[in-house]
Amino acid sequence: MRNEVSRRTMLFGHSGLSGQDDVIRPPWSLKRDAFAKKCTGCGECVTACPENILKIDERKLAKVDFSKGECTFCRDCVASCRDGALVMLDPETPWSLSISIEGKCLAMKGIECRACDDQCEPRAIRFRLTAGAVAVPQLDQHQCTGCGACVSVCPSEAIVIKPELNEEGE
Ligand code: SF4
Ligand code: SF4
Ligand code: SF4
Incomplete structure (x- = not known):
């Protein structure tokens, strides 16, 4: 069961893009440059994610890998982040993506x-x-x-x- 998030926020939200090029950062991550400064690559969110869709990339930053599964918007990754890289400014705005x-x-x-x-x-x-x-x-x-x-x-x-x-x- 997935948590409810606003569907329009996928395209029009403002809190989610935090990677370079095509890299998708975890939901509710800070914007690109701020996320890169805050994320220490500690891996706490990777461990916390029950869907196993998070990993640490070559830049030592957390990223999403949808080839492993889906995001249920459970928010466990946000709760696990002690470095302030994942912050739920708007619960209904997990990220800004296009499909x-x-x-x-x-x-x-x-x-x-x-x-x-x-x-x-x-x-x-x-x-x-x-x-x-x-x-x-x-x-x-x-x-x-x-x-x-x-x-x-x-x-x-x-x-x-x-x-x-x-x-x-x-
Ligand atoms: S919200 Fe839940 S399922 Fe989605 S990336 Fe975070 S921990 Fe994983
Ligand atoms: S995008 Fe096309 S090939 Fe892929 S699952 Fe949907 S119908 Fe099948
Ligand atoms: S990412 Fe795919 S499965 Fe999820 S809401 Fe969009 S179209 Fe549907």
Whole structure:
């Protein structure tokens, strides 16, 4: 069961981007540069995460790995962080991410697949039925929480979640 977070905050929130390029930092992390200063790479959040989706990267900073599972927004990582790198300024705003489905999606190639549909609790992924053709996934960005549940189940690694790039560094 996932905790409720605002679905719009996935795209329009302001407290989550804290990594470089495509690296996703834990939910409720400080903005990019502030997070890099505060996170000591101690690994407390990695240990605390019941979904095992956190790891310490080569920069000695905590990051999310959706290939391992999904974020349930349980907030255990925030509670575990003693260095002030994860701070719940707004409980409904865990991060600012964007999601896309790339052309290597099996359904888009005409092969029946709905693996992502089955995982998406907020119903952000729906399949458009077309007579005589395989139904293809359609994303509703406003419904997506960025939980990442769809990522690891996709057999073609077609689902990409990234930090929003227009986030300020501090
Ligand atoms: S909120 Fe919970 S599931 Fe999500 S990264 Fe933190 S500890 Fe893991
Ligand atoms: S399963 Fe995927 S599309 Fe659905 S809310 Fe989670 S990240 Fe968004
Ligand atoms: S799970 Fe992946 S391949 Fe299957 S429909 Fe969804 S995006 Fe396409």
